[in-house]
Amino acid sequence: MNPVTEPVAVDPIGSFLDREYTAGFVTDIESVTIPKGLSEDTIRLLSAKKGEPEFMLEWRLAAYRHWLTMDLPEWAKVSFPPIDFQDISYYSAPKSKADGPKSLDEVDPELLRTYEKLGVPLHERARLAGVAVDAVFDSVSVATTFRKQLAEVGVIFCSFSEAVKEHPDLVRKYLGTVVPPGDNFYAALNSAVFSDGSFVFIPKGVRCPMELSTYFRINAQETGQFERTLIIAEEGASVSYLEGCTAPMRDENQLHAAVVELVALDDAKIKYSTVQNWYPGDKDGVGGIYNFVTKRGDCRGARSRISWTQVETGSAITWKYPSVILRGDDSTGEFYSVALSNHRQQADTGTKMIHMGRNTRSTIISKGISAGHGSNTYRGLVRITPKAENARNYTQCDSLLIGKDCAAHTFPTMEVQNPTASVEHEATASRIAEDQLFYAMQRGLSAEDAVSMIVNGFCKEVFKELPMEFAVEAQNLLGVSLEGSVG
């Protein structure tokens, strides 16, 4: 018998190399971190550090007291060891920043280098054209670019801490009106201890002249990041906002519990995009960020429109359901999502569309990708309330499985209380087809390029919703996140 010739490229996906998580470095910077633990004193200390007005402290304390009465949610399809909330530090800031806000020239060069390394240059000369950036490092905002240019048209774009001090009336008027402090366990915790985030206010009739974005960076060890973002678009205003997130590679899990609230008045439009690349943990599931986030938009005015687009490639666990309350007549809510779980990542994500006004419309496009031992769950709620005449919803949930050890789940819930409603749901699940790979490789494409092309094709409907500059980033991210996905 002649020697048996081994077949070539038995497992083209498995031939991927494990590329490093490129944002996994640690910035060596002196930080002020408060001792671990959570109590009313912690909150008083935190509030004092930020120099907050009394109303803010009271608000936090009320949220904290409520949180103490709440239980951890257990309905999500994720599993992790219990979190010791006393073993986390709730505030950490670069020392240079501790003395209060500074102009960009005064920001520690080490911080500027950090953001440059992450592809978000803050220098005047190197800035991304047409994109204003708020850079949040651990618990504080270190810089916000293009503020002057934005202020000229009346747009307020600053860190949340500054907004509390400089625009307390606006904060008081809107904070907690979309996500009440007691909404859920993590939202209550966030309301008690939130550190920083972005504040955006687009006045009546103004179309924000540039993309706004916030780049969240976790750096300090054993701290949690509790960001709070509030975006308000007044009558006829419009804005496109994007957030990006990364964290160093560490063996411990870190908690990120954010709350984002959007308010759109009559004829206002808010487009909110997320490219989430928190450290996902290693291939055995050690380390990584717990990303427990409450995001909700309120289409408060008639003909308003709120659109969520998210590309979730990072985090050990993702638990988030960006939602829209369609209160105004003729308002529109959209949710476009790509969620990837590779290795041991767990994602339980989806949306809620609550139709309350007449002729309200919502669209949900969810693309879940599972690889390795990843678990990916779509969880959605479409509720048509009794007064929502002629409400329309279209939901499409597609799952793509790569390899044999991953899982995909879909839990769509529909509550229709008005007979004039039209609700459509489509769902597909497919395995990345060996014949697609073979076809592409027979045309000369490498296995990596072929997988990346097929996955990007699968996600196309979502990527086309992202602002141009970020669509490319999202595609690259997906390629990197899939490396080593099998074998």
Add this chain to the structure above:
Amino acid sequence: MLSIKDLHASVEGKSILRGLSLDVRPGEVHAIMGPNGSGKSTLSQVLAGRENYIVESGTVTWDGQNLLDMPIEERARSGLFLAFQYPIEIPGVSNAYFLRAAVNAARRHRGQPELDAMDFLKRVKAEMKAVGMREEFLYRSVNEGFSGGEKKRNEVLQMTLLEPKLAILDETDSGLDIDALKVVADGVNRLRSPERSLIVITHYQRLLDYIVPDYVHVLSGGRIVRSGGRELALELEERGYGWVKELAAEQNGSAGKGPDAARPGAAQPAEKGAAA
């Protein structure tokens, strides 16, 4: 250019190719015919390098290299093209993107500069006209929602753009009406040159009216049981495949004795006459 010697291959433990030999020289057109299940498609899949098609023994030499050691994409980039019997759909990936990625992979391999979007479009549009494809097919997802004929034209378009040294057409005629068949055959014929070889796998003689082969081989039971010229295809058309199976059974008795017991696949030009 391509030399297959005593090739044995199996799929999922089932032995399909049992001692197939074939030599293809530059510029030659070889037709491989045979009844269903004779191993025609297995041959094309093995040559292209598909996983799960296990080569048990034998050799395949391609341009002086051991083809069986080369990964799928290397085979493709070095000029081996397979036109699929059932072209695959890739949702969300535009045909233009796919074609350009393939063309540039081949160009990089040959040390040529990559084509930019403008140059590529110019080129692809001209070729599309030639195979009778409308421009909109560039912007649609690869093969998604294409009719059978459109898929086959898309295969010929890819072949034209990639300029392979050896193209294997796997039942390219299946599911085509006569008009589509002519268009596809015209596309293939335009590619014929003294350097480029073709292996045309087909069940029916019909395609060979349009793509005239230099050699015809009859495959049965995983081996070439008879080789001849163009007229062998006509004989098959007349007599059906029944006698081929008998022939295979007859030769099977001597198959274990060594490659020279039955070497019709060597396709010496002399055999052309012998088959008449």
